[in-house]
Amino acid sequence: MKESFDVAIVGAGPAGISAAYILAGAGKKVIVLERGEHPGSKNVSGGVLYGYDLAQIIPDYFEKGCPIERNIIESRIWYLSKESGLSLGYRDRIFDSERRYNAFTISRAKFDRWYADQARRRGALIVPSTVVTDLLRDGNGVVTGVVTQREDGDVRAKVTLLADGINSPLAARSGFRPEPKPEQVALAVKEVINLPPEVINERFGIAEGQGVTIEILGQVTEGMDGVAFIYTNRSSISLGIGGNLADFATLKLKPYELIETFKQHPMVAPLISGGKSMEYIAHWLPEGGYDAVPKVYGDGYLIAGDSAMLFNTLHREGNNLAMASGKMAAETILEAFKLGDYSENCLRSYRDKLDRSFVMQDLKKYRRLGSFLYNRKEIFTQLPELVSFGAREIITVNGVSKKSKERAILDKIRKGMSIPAIIRLMWEAWRATR
Amino acid sequence: MNVSVQDKLFLDRFKVDEASHLRIIDNKKCIKECKDQACLYLCPANVYRVEKDYITVNYEGCLECGSCRIGCARLNIEWRFPKGGYGISHKFG
Numbered sequence: 001m002k003e004s005f006d007v008a009i010v011g012a013g014p015a016g017i018s019a020a021y022i023l024a025g026a027g028k029k030v031i032v033l034e035r036g037e038h039p040g041s042k043n044v045s046g047g048v049l050y051g052y053d054l055a056q057i058i059p060d061y062f063e064k065g066c067p068i069e070r071n072i073i074e075s076r077i078w079y080l081s082k083e084s085g086l087s088l089g090y091r092d093r094i095f096d097s098e099r100r101y102n103a104f105t106i107s108r109a110k111f112d113r114w115y116a117d118q119a120r121r122r123g124a125l126i127v128p129s130t131v132v133t134d135l136l137r138d139g140n141g142v143v144t145g146v147v148t149q150r151e152d153g154d155v156r157a158k159v160t161l162l163a164d165g166i167n168s169p170l171a172a173r174s175g176f177r178p179e180p181k182p183e184q185v186a187l188a189v190k191e192v193i194n195l196p197p198e199v200i201n202e203r204f205g206i207a208e209g210q211g212v213t214i215e216i217l218g219q220v221t222e223g224m225d226g227v228a229f230i231y232t233n234r235s236s237i238s239l240g241i242g243g244n245l246a247d248f249a250t251l252k253l254k255p256y257e258l259i260e261t262f263k264q265h266p267m268v269a270p271l272i273s274g275g276k277s278m279e280y281i282a283h284w285l286p287e288g289g290y291d292a293v294p295k296v297y298g299d300g301y302l303i304a305g306d307s308a309m310l311f312n313t314l315h316r317e318g319n320n321l322a323m324a325s326g327k328m329a330a331e332t333i334l335e336a337f338k339l340g341d342y343s344e345n346c347l348r349s350y351r352d353k354l355d356r357s358f359v360m361q362d363l364k365k366y367r368r369l370g371s372f373l374y375n376r377k378e379i380f381t382q383l384p385e386l387v388s389f390g391a392r393e394i395i396t397v398n399g400v401s402k403k404s405k406e407r408a409i410l411d412k413i414r415k416g417m418s419i420p421a422i423i424r425l426m427w428e429a430w431r432a433t434r
Numbered sequence: 435m436n437v438s439v440q441d442k443l444f445l446d447r448f449k450v451d452e453a454s455h456l457r458i459i460d461n462k463k464c465i466k467e468c469k470d471q472a473c474l475y476l477c478p479a480n481v482y483r484v485e486k487d488y489i490t491v492n493y494e495g496c497l498e499c500g501s502c503r504i505g506c507a508r509l510n511i512e513w514r515f516p517k518g519g520y521g522i523s524h525k526f527g
Contacts, residue, residue: 037449037519042498043527108527129519149518167500169513179504187501189478191442192526236526248476249505255478256439279526280442282478282497 005031005125007333008146008157010132010170012039014319015305016163017115018057018326019333024124026334031155032116032124033148035131040112043165044190044283045319047231047238048072048213049111051101053320057327058118062101067114069105069233070211071096074204078267080218081388085267089212096210105211105233135160135174135301142343143300158342159300159333163326166284166306176303177294182249183374184288184309186226188242189255191263193275197235203271204232215316216241218384220262223251225373225380228262229316230271237272239263242285244374255282285318286311289370290363296354297347302329310354312362314369314433321359328353365434372432376425382416383425439480443495451520454493456481456502457512461488464510473502473511497522 007023009016012034023030036042047069054061062068074091095102116126134147136154145156164170166185171177197208204212216228226243241255241262248255262268286292286309293310296303304310305322312321332350336342354360373379390409394402413419458464464471465487473482479495482502498521503513515521 035515035518037523040527041523042521043524045527109524110527112527131515131518167498169500169503169515182505185504187476187478187499233526238526245476245501245505248501249470249472249507252475254437254439254475254480256442256480257437260437277442277445279524280445280497281522281524281527282499282501284499284501 004145004156005029006157006337007031007159007161008033008155009161009163010146011162011164011305011307012036012116012126012128013043013112013163013165013305013322014115015307015322015326015329016161017112017119018323019161019163019304019330020119020124020126021057021122022327022330023333024119024122028334028337030119030124031157032119032126033130033132033146033155034116034126034128036128038113038128039116039126040109043108043112044281045108046190046229046240046316047105047107047233048103048316049106050103050317050320053323057323064118065114067106067110068101069107071101071209072103072105072211072213073206074212076212076214078214078216078218079384079387080216080220080265080267081384082219083266084388084392085218085265086387086391087267103213105213105231105238107233132164132170133173134170135176141299143298159302159336159347161326161329161333162301162303162307163305163322164307166286166309168307171307176298176301177307177309180284180286180288180292180309182246183244184286184292185245185284186242186287187245187248187255187282188240188285189259189280189282190238190240191259191277192233192279193237193239193272194235194278195237195272195275199274200232200235200237206232217379219380220265221380222253222258222261223377223381224248224253225377230268236278237275239268239272244287245284256280285313287313287370289313290360290367293360293363297332297344297350299344300342302332302347302350304329310359310363312366314366315362317362324357324359325354328357366432368432372428376428378417378425386413386416439478439495443479446497447523447525448494449520449523450494451517454491455514455516455521456491456493456496458489458491459510459512463508464489468508468510470507472505472507476501476505
């Protein structure tokens with residue numbers, strides 16, 4: 001490909017497509033290189049997308065046929081021990097009216113394809129089945145485009161946007177972001193389980209088009225710092241579980257066994273009973289947080305989305321950070337075109353935009369969370385056991401006085417973790433999220 | 435628990451390339467020097483299996499997560515993406 005472009009974008013995910021949509025709309029000549037056979041065919045997320053950041057790019061996404069599975073009206077949190085669990089949920093009618101599409105479930109294979117189509121309609125050139133293997137640089141180290149696997153596959157561009165996701169051999173090879181350390185990523189596996197819509201409606205207590213999300217912590221990750229989730233789609237359930245990659249290695253856990261055990265948990269099994277699994281996939285989640293964010297700009301290039309490690313673990317926000325960062329990258333690139341300056345000096349304002357926005361502010365707020373969860377394994381081991389013991393004792397009516405029950409619970413806590421240890425844990429949890 | 439990962443991989447759609455995109459750089463290292471052999475556990479597709487005195491790479495079922503690449507304590511795995519359009523293709527994602 002001898003042609004040269006204004007902007008070359010690596011990866012047709014939410015970050016890359018958001019940027020492509022804006023840049024093509026502003027009349028720039030944009031090429032998006034995607035390694036999958038179509039956009040979305042390699043992409044994974046739990047499956048929840050937030051409408052706000054999408055609307056910042058395509059305000060009328062609903063009218064444009066955005067493939068929405070279910071609109072989330074209730075969010076649940078579960079804290080599970082081996083055979084039991086505590087559940088907390090919040091349902092609000094407002095999420096079905098004024099704040100409709102605050103969050104909704106999607107299939108990435110369908111959504112990303114639709115999203116890329118919107119950018120294509122604005123004039124962006126989307127090239128699938130193409131792996132970018134390296135970056136082109138001039139004698140001064142300025143990035144001047146990308147090298148692809150295709151014959152004659154060099155693509156020249158004034159600015160290159162790297163939006164190729166968390167797993168990026170390109171990043172490691174070109175040195176623009178160091179390879180993540182095992183403890184900086186979580187490995188998650190996901191299954192999509194088919195069920196008739198009516199069965200899903202009944203099991204989750206919802207009407208057609210309405211959805212529920214369940215975020216799960218506890219012993220299900222078998223001692224790993226990790227999470228599990230269950231999300232409702234139109235006629236399927238997305239179910240996944242993941243843990244810190246370093247923990248997987250240390251504890252010698254196998255991801256496919258972990259997900260199978262999770263599916264058999266007494267709180268999970270009835271929800272998916274009779275369903276047929278139709279897909280099994282795996283992906284990383286960037287868990288390094290604020291301190292793992294690399295330098296996101298340089299001479300002739302910017303980095304957005306998962307590729308820049310922009311991910312909020314606690315609030316399971318990733319797609320929206322990708323969209324917001326893709327948008328800010330595009331705005332920065334447009335400024336650079338006005339000035340005719342694609343140097344680091346000019347592109348640096350991308351980082352300022354990120355810093356001023358919720359993207360970096362949220363990551364900064366939870367800066368300590370990653371190491372807190374990684375170092376406090378009792379959250380995934382003893383603590384769920386103690387919580388369950390307490391709940392079980394209080395609920396059981398068996399002629400034992402409430403005072404003796406309280407004493408038994410306190411005794412158990414003292415033996416299990418000690419009161420000061422629990423206070424310290426709570427203090428650290430507060431500090432990690434303030 | 436005895437879980438067949440093969441049954442799970444049968445659910446997925448793959449376009450398999452003739453050449454592997456994964457390669458163990460020095461298989462002797464894996465057997466002689468590596469006690470942990472993390473690749474045998476953390477790979478969600480059980481791509482790496484011990485056969486007699488070496489580790490085989492069953493790249494056909496690779497889910498392309500990258501875990502083996504950074505999880506290998508000796509960084510003994512050469513990891514590329516499959517050729518454009520090859521490898522797993524998500525139906526739902």
